[in-house]
Amino acid sequence: MSSGEMMHERKRVTWVSYVALLVAIVIFSGYFAKVTEWWRVFDFTTLLGSFGNIKGAEASFNFRGAGGVGARDGFLFSLSLMPAVVLALGIVSIVEGLGGLAAAEKMMNPLFKPLVGVPGIVGLAFITSLQSTDGAAAMTKQLFDDNEISDKERTIFSQLMFSANATITNYFSSGAALFAFLSVPIIIPLVVQFVFKVFGANLMRIIVNISEKKAVA
Amino acid sequence: MANSAEKQKRENLVDMFIQGARKGWQISTNSMLPNVVMAFVVIQILNVTGLMKIIGNVARPLMAVFGLPGEGVVVLLSAFMSTGGGCGAAASLYGSGALNMTHVSILMPAIFLMGSMLQYLGRGLGTADANKKYWGLHVGISILNALLSMVVMRLIMAFF
Numbered sequence: 426m427s428s429g430e431m432m433h434e435r436k437r438v439t440w441v442s443y444v445a446l447l448v449a450i451v452i453f454s455g456y457f458a459k460v461t462e463w464w465r466v467f468d469f470t471t472l473l474g475s476f477g478n479i480k481g482a483e484a485s486f487n488f489r490g491a492g493g494v495g496a497r498d499g500f501l502f503s504l505s506l507m508p509a510v511v512l513a514l515g516i517v518s519i520v521e522g523l524g525g526l527a528a529a530e531k532m533m534n535p536l537f538k539p540l541v542g543v544p545g546i547v548g549l550a551f552i553t554s555l556q557s558t559d560g561a562a563a564m565t566k567q568l569f570d571d572n573e574i575s576d577k578e579r580t581i582f583s584q585l586m587f588s589a590n591a592t593i594t595n596y597f598s599s600g601a602a603l604f605a606f607l608s609v610p611i612i613i614p615l616v617v618q619f620v621f622k623v624f625g626a627n628l629m630r631i632i633v634n635i636s637e638k639k640a641v642a
Numbered sequence: 643m644a645n646s647a648e649k650q651k652r653e654n655l656v657d658m659f660i661q662g663a664r665k666g667w668q669i670s671t672n673s674m675l676p677n678v679v680m681a682f683v684v685i686q687i688l689n690v691t692g693l694m695k696i697i698g699n700v701a702r703p704l705m706a707v708f709g710l711p712g713e714g715v716v717v718l719l720s721a722f723m724s725t726g727g728g729c730g731a732a733a734s735l736y737g738s739g740a741l742n743m744t745h746v747s748i749l750m751p752a753i754f755l756m757g758s759m760l761q762y763l764g765r766g767l768g769t770a771d772a773n774k775k776y777w778g779l780h781v782g783i784s785i786l787n788a789l790l791s792m793v794v795m796r797l798i799m800a801f802f
Contacts (some may be wrong), residue, residue, distance in 0.1 A: 496683050500675065502682070502733060502737075503675035507674075510674065511666035512666070514665050515663035522658035523658075559766075562768075562770040565769075569770075579770065579771075584784075587780050587784060590762050600753075602678060602732070603729055606746040607747050609802050617791050617798070621755055628786070632779060
């Protein structure tokens with residue numbers, strides 16, 4: 426089977442995929458947040474824009490106002506977040522559609538074995554887990570049922586997904602509630618999440634290995 | 643159209659965006675808004691009853707380790723129940739001045755690393771049929787991840 430046929434089932438990865446992935450990373454990194462030239466279009470907050478201010482006494486508030494509490498304040502606050510969620514998931518969808526996530530998977534495949542000790546075949550499930558908890562979990566079960574991964578590898582891989590599950594979707598929906606209140610670029614907390622996902626999986630790997638050795642002895 | 647076959651094969655950029663944007667709308671209305679409203683109401687209840695002050699005082703020594711005020715523990719507990727709730731709680735506490743931008747930044751990765759644990763036991767580990775022997779450990783490691791991430795974020799904050 427040619428590699429072309431093998432890729433047929435999945436999204437095709439071309440140079441466009443890599444460019445899409447790179448552009449998305451730049452947009453979400455906030456790298457161009459401070460520039461004033463035209464290339465600030467490659468920045469999430471620029472694309473998000475701003476609500477108009479309600480002309481008032483001395484301060485100019487947007488529709489959320491200030492000093493609200495309780496359900497009403499929570500509701501208006503949620504409303505103010507929706508553009509960010511709609512925009513972010515729209516961008517993620519383009520990246521996915523152009524094969525950007527498949528490109529990320531391709532680059533990551535050789536890393537799974539050395540980094541967390543599970544075979545690279547979990548790549549697609551992992552990429553899925555960034556967007557959907559349920560889909561990725563079902564794929565993981567399938568990988569075990571097909572004897573592609575052992576029970577031990579399933580436990581380690583499950584840990585990799587479990588902590589900060591549906592990473593991208595959650596971060597750019599719920600997390601958007603806090604983007605305006607961060608004193609670091611929004612990509613940094615995301616990178617920290619990935620670092621600890623890998624850390625946690627390795628902790629699980631060590632513990633599972635020890636408990637298996639005990640079981641044999 | 644001459645290139646209609648080509649077009650069928652390749653979804654265009656606009657369609658891709660709209661699809662994702664629609665998903666964003668659905669998540670916003672079905673998941674984020676109810677969770678955020680719930681968190682704001684919980685915070686309001688804690689504030690009105692005076693429980694927030696008590697929780698803040700009790701948790702102060704522990705939270706101080708991570709450079710956070712005692713109220714920060716409410717964010718972590720809410721996150722454990724639901725990620726959206728954790729974000730909502732943090733936003734509400736920021737609004738009332740209990741948390742500042744540095745605090746929110748420190749809490750940010752932790753909210754997700756230990757977020758929605760109970761839900762993900764079923765939806766993640768349950769669906770994957772992962773070995774039940776380690777389920778408790780999955781939760782424990784995720785909480786440890788969250789705690790350590792706050793230490794790391796605190797260090798990172800030194801550069802901003």
